[in-house]
Amino acid sequence: MxxxxxxxxxxxxxxxxxxxxRMIARLSSSQEELHSAELQExxxxxxxxxxxxxxxxxxxxxxGTLRTVTLRPRAGVPALEAELFDGSAALDxxxxxxxxxxxxxxxRRMIASGRIAMSHGRRVLFNPxxxxxxxxxxx
Numbered sequence: 792m793x794x795x796x797x798x799x800x801x802x803x804x805x806x807x808x809x810x811x812x813r814m815i816a817r818l819s820s821s822q823e824e825l826h827s828a829e830l831q832e833x834x835x836x837x838x839x840x841x842x843x844x845x846x847x848x849x850x851x852x853x854x855g856t857l858r859t860v861t862l863r864p865r866a867g868v869p870a871l872e873a874e875l876f877d878g879s880a881a882l883d884x885x886x887x888x889x890x891x892x893x894x895x896x897x898x899r900r901m902i903a904s905g906r907i908a909m910s911h912g913r914r915v916l917f918n919p920x921x922x923x924x925x926x927x928x929x930x
Contacts, residue, residue: 830855830878837902843879845907845914852904853877853916854924857897862890871895875903875916882907882914884921900924 833854834841840851855877863872871889874881884903886892895901905919 827878830876833900834877834879839877839902841879842875842877842882842914845882847907847909849907850905851907851916852902853882854902855881855900857884857895857899857901860895860897875901880914882916883910884916884919886918894923899926 831841837854838852839854842853842855845851845853853875855875858874858876858881860871860873863870865885865887868888869890871886871892873884873895875884886895901921901923903916903919903921905916908915908917
């Protein structure tokens with residue numbers, strides 16, 4: 792008999808330990824951490840860039856949940872501003888010349904694409920192409 796463990800015997804405990812660790816991690820995680828992990832999985836499944844991995848002047852496609860939606864004039868022009876959070880980081884989505892957009896509301900999930908800009912140390916997407924996710928997909 793050899794001293795090396797057989798592959799079929801050694802694989803099973805590793806898989807169970809991984810499953811057990813994930814279960815313990817879920818039980819000990821806060822609701823916000825679980826929501827962040829879910830958003831990151833959703834971004835990966837949609838083929839989107841994680842917000843934390845995006846850089847200035849890069850063209851990106853991101854997805855997440857709108858946390859806040861506010862009307863803030865910029866240089867005397869109305870601007871609808873929303874914060875999009877994907878579980879890794881947040882970015883500001885700004886539509887210049889708009890006071891409101893149907894469906895753009897806190898808690899709504901969306902996919903947005905455009906060129907990232909940095910403004911006051913925050914990532915911003917100005918006038919992005921966007922797609923609202925169906926209401927049945929919100930949790």
